[in-house]
Amino acid sequence: MAxxxxxxxxxxxxxxxxxxxxxxxxxxxxxxxxxxxxxxxxVPYATSAVAMIEMPDWGAAPVAGTTVELWGLMVDTxxxxxxxxAPSGSASGGARPLGAWVVAAADALQRREIVIDLTGxxxxxxxxxxxxxxxxxxxxxxxxxxxxxxFVVGVTV
Numbered sequence: 001m002a003x004x005x006x007x008x009x010x011x012x013x014x015x016x017x018x019x020x021x022x023x024x025x026x027x028x029x030x031x032x033x034x035x036x037x038x039x040x041x042x043v044p045y046a047t048s049a050v051a052m053i054e055m056p057d058w059g060a061a062p063v064a065g066t067t068v069e070l071w072g073l074m075v076d077t078x079x080x081x082x083x084x085x086a087p088s089g090s091a092s093g094g095a096r097p098l099g100a101w102v103v104a105a106a107d108a109l110q111r112r113e114i115v116i117d118l119t120g121x122x123x124x125x126x127x128x129x130x131x132x133x134x135x136x137x138x139x140x141x142x143x144x145x146x147x148x149x150x151f152v153v154g155v156t157v
Contacts, residue, residue, distance in 0.1 A: 004155035011040035013052075016126045017146035020139045023130040025059075028087035032126040034075055035148050037118055045122075046150030052113040053101050053128075056142035062132035064105035069131055070116065070146070071095040072124030087127045095127055103132060109142065118150065 016032040023029045038044055051070055073095045074083040085093035101112040126146065130136045138144040 002157075004157065006153050006155055008151050008153055009043055010050075011043040011046060011150040013147040013149040015145065015147050017053075017128065017144055019144050022138050023128060023136040023144070025130055025133045025135055026090050027130060028071070028089065028092070029128040029130075029144075031073075031086060032128070032146065034123055034125045035072070036123045037150060038122055040150055043150050043152045046152050047117070047119050048152070049116050049118050049148045049150045050113050051099060051116050052111065052145075052147045052149075054142070054145040055101075055103065055110045055112075055136055056144060057109065057137040057140045058107045058132070059135035059137060061105045061107040062103050062134045065102060066132040067100035067102055068136070069100040069129040070098045070114075071127045071129055072098050072121070073127065074121065075123035075125055077122075082125075086125070087129070092129070098124075098126075100131070116148075 014035055016035050073086055083094045087093045087095045099114045099116045
């Protein structure tokens with residue numbers, strides 16, 4: 001019997017945010033660019049993804065261990081219609097939490113990555129919730145950037 005080692009097969013990173021708009025502490029961002037999990041030729045309908053964020057600056061250093069969260073409003077949930085009630089202000093609306101990045105107590109650029117579950121997700125419009133008490137200052141010459149890279153785990157035979 002052959003011994004096949006599992007490995008990760010990555011798709012192409014999709015930039016869903018490249019924003020110069022500040023996000024107030026405790027509030028949601030505006031909508032990002034829709035992440036499409038159906039079109040990547042390498043891993044269509046991937047079950048997982050790496051979500052990377054670059055948080056450029058803060059009003060003051062946030063409390064260590066607080067989080068910045070990734071939320072998604074599902075698109076094409078029945079093949080054509082989208083979920084309703086986008087996040088606004090501090091209200092999540094109909095969006096669902098996808099993961100959270102833990103931040104450090106540093107008033108400087110912070111880059112983090114997390115793995116999110118894409119099982120059953122075709123597409124979603126992303127939103128960021130700044131779970132810290134400090135403003136995320138995205139207009140100091142460096143934008144807030146979020147990239148999502150889909151992947152699957154499999155074997156090469």
